[in-house]
Amino acid sequence: MTNIKEIAQCAGVSVSTVSRVLNDHPYVSPDKRKSVLEAIDRLNYTRNINAIHLSKGKTNLIGIIIPFNNHPYYGAIVNGITKQANAIGCHIVIFQTNYDREKEIQAFNMLQMKQLDGIIVCSRISEMKILLDYQKYGPIILCEDTAQAEFSSISIDHYAAFSCALEYVIAKGYKKIGYSLGRKKSRNSSHRTKAFNDIIRKHKLINNKEWLFEGSYHIKDGEQLFQDWNSMMDKPEALIITNDDTAAGFILTAKKSGTRVPDDVAILGFNNDSLSEMLDITTISLPLEWIGKMAVDLFENPEVVKHVKLDYALIKRSTV
């Protein structure tokens, strides 16, 4: 492998000059620049980027922590991140964790070892304490609704979004309302739960613990959710479901078993996926790609810790 030294020799200049040409620095005379360029061409030279990384102390690599990759919610965020990262000349290393602590730590270790310039956490299982430990090694951006002073964050106001959903369902006349979450203890979930409890209390409706379902992520979980719902003696008349994928699974299974939506059970989802559009599912549209884009923006300006909240929109369709 030819290196910068050989180029320097071949072009009859010093390595500094070669480096200057390579990095478009000023103060290189046209003729030397030319001979360096020729030498590069002649010797078929490529820079060893690992040496550059070592020297510069950065890699232009951003880590993304997500639980699942094959999921519309995270897929959309990743899309947003990817686009914006490309715009600032960065690449993406995906850490698909399945909520495994080890895997998350792996990502943070790579930050510590300088293989990553920063990390965007789309969803996590590690405690805040862990994140604080690693914070000194580089910017960590959280895609969650937090006020943690040490980290920039970008999120949807899940409390407000869920409230909006619930108020709409209530306004439509439903009294027995249940909802499903991914993991009960995630930040986003806790906001949704709080919203649920507050609004239900405000309207003096039944708050039945049984009507809170967990583990709703994928379309197949929707099938299970339907089974669970269907096997209840006292069924809620409306369900606010974690995401459109699960909602779709629920609705498709419901149809098979002759359950009518929204007559037998009203369904409201989140995300406004293509699938929800196809199935005409009432949903809350979330600006997921924007979350990704903003996360990269926040990564770029690590000096200022900001907490950005993005807007949502109720999409009225046929399932409520």
Next chain:
Amino acid sequence: MTNIKEIAQCAGVSVSTVSRVLNDHPYVSPDKRKSVLEAIDRLNYTRNINAIHLSKGKTNLIGIIIPFNNHPYYGAIVNGITKQANAIGCHIVIFQTNYDREKEIQAFNMLQMKQLDGIIVCSRISEMKILLDYQKYGPIILCEDTAQAEFSSISIDHYAAFSCALEYVIAKGYKKIGYSLGRKKSRNSSHRTKAFNDIIRKHKLINNKEWLFEGSYHIKDGEQLFQDWNSMMDKPEALIITNDDTAAGFILTAKKSGTRVPDDVAILGFNNDSLSEMLDITTISLPLEWIGKMAVDLFENPEVVKHVKLDYALIKRSTV
């Protein structure tokens, strides 16, 4: 940032010894090992991985070239790759290209500059000529049905899989059969096209050029596909659709407009996604995660160029 030199000083040994401890080499006396470990602990040392990369000439990073990330087909392959890559201590850098040549080249350049140890190409737009240029910089694995002697490949026998699908549709009595592809000129597509032409000729059925549709990737494309199909004077009675996502889009749109499946039009998809299961779509199951896994296996053994083909399975359901 403390480095290996400081550790050596602090522990009263040479850097070589520190390196040996760090890398679990034999031939370090227990007491020296202990004092090194203590020094590492005391100074809160972390290795700079970029230096290791430079020194070792590898990064344990595998690049993946995919057109879309938020797509079940590629999502599943990426899942398989991720799992197996983790098993061998590698991480994944995703290049989502949207079939943009530039983006693909970017990935290859990173291989050339040694930021990647290898590349798995799930689908590409660059010509083989380009790949051959970059081949010398590291293993490139193709997830396509090729016999190119220079590259290992892993694929489904798309010719056979498509033939199987088509024979089944024909056996069910359909005579006017159309099909859809992603991009006409991709390798996989060309195998499907060949299979289609061969089988149709064999059975002496109509081969109507109009019944070949293109650009079918996502669920929304299925909606469009239905519009196209529906607006034809002479409609095919059965459609073999690129993938289940598009098939689902077609079927859901069809239902809205009162078109019955399979009575008005039979539908057969590919992949056997969760969605196809939910919608009871007849499909060809493809071992996508296995493609990913095998791709990593092939990457690991770059000395032997192999062309692996995986099996498929017809899943009979209600849409044919």
Next chain:
DNA sequence: TCTTGCCCTGAAATGGGTTTCATACTGTAC
């Protein structure tokens, strides 16, 4: 006793850039 081989250790070479600093030259302003 001598060889051979294994264990242990450190100096130095190696991987390949970037960047600072010192120096020198040129042109312009006063």
Next chain:
DNA sequence: GTACAGTATGAAACCCATTTCAGGGCAAGA
């Protein structure tokens, strides 16, 4: 004519680990 600013250039320091090589110590076998 003197300062000063700007342009050009190379030597050397720096980023940080891995790995080769050489050498010393020690034990077992001849």
